[in-house]
Amino acid sequence: MERTKIGQAVPQLPVEDVEKAQLYYKEVLGFDILWIEPDKYIGAVGRENITIFFAQTSKSIEPNIHWIFAEDVDLTYAELKGRGADIIEDIENKPWNIRQFTIRDLNGHVFYIHHG
Numbered sequence: 001m002e003r004t005k006i007g008q009a010v011p012q013l014p015v016e017d018v019e020k021a022q023l024y025y026k027e028v029l030g031f032d033i034l035w036i037e038p039d040k041y042i043g044a045v046g047r048e049n050i051t052i053f054f055a056q057t058s059k060s061i062e063p064n065i066h067w068i069f070a071e072d073v074d075l076t077y078a079e080l081k082g083r084g085a086d087i088i089e090d091i092e093n094k095p096w097n098i099r100q101f102t103i104r105d106l107n108g109h110v111f112y113i114h115h116g
Helices: 018-027 073-083
Strands: 012-015 032-036 042-047 050-056 065-069 086-093 099-104 110-115
Touching: 012 018, 018 032, 018 042, 018 050, 073 086, 073 099, 073 110
Parallel strands: 012 050, 065 110
Antiparallel strands: 032 042, 042 050, 086 099, 099 110
């Protein structure tokens, strides 16, 4: 059977407040706000080829972990550090042959930003 072409996955992250999450991703992580539903229960942000959905929850948030490739990880590190991102692991060369750093958003979600 022939395989069809599909796109990349879009994560949907649980957040306390969708508008607050969107503003954080815009101001601190350099994303654009793409849309928000009128009830403000769900919305999205995007940057280059990344789209992230946010869904409001009143339950305890279990942090999600995501890996994001950066063409120039050192430049991305400098950008996000300059914007005030919560860098929980500084940039370094890892034993598994990639260069990476780690950030955490305001809801505790973790992103490994890397180039290898």
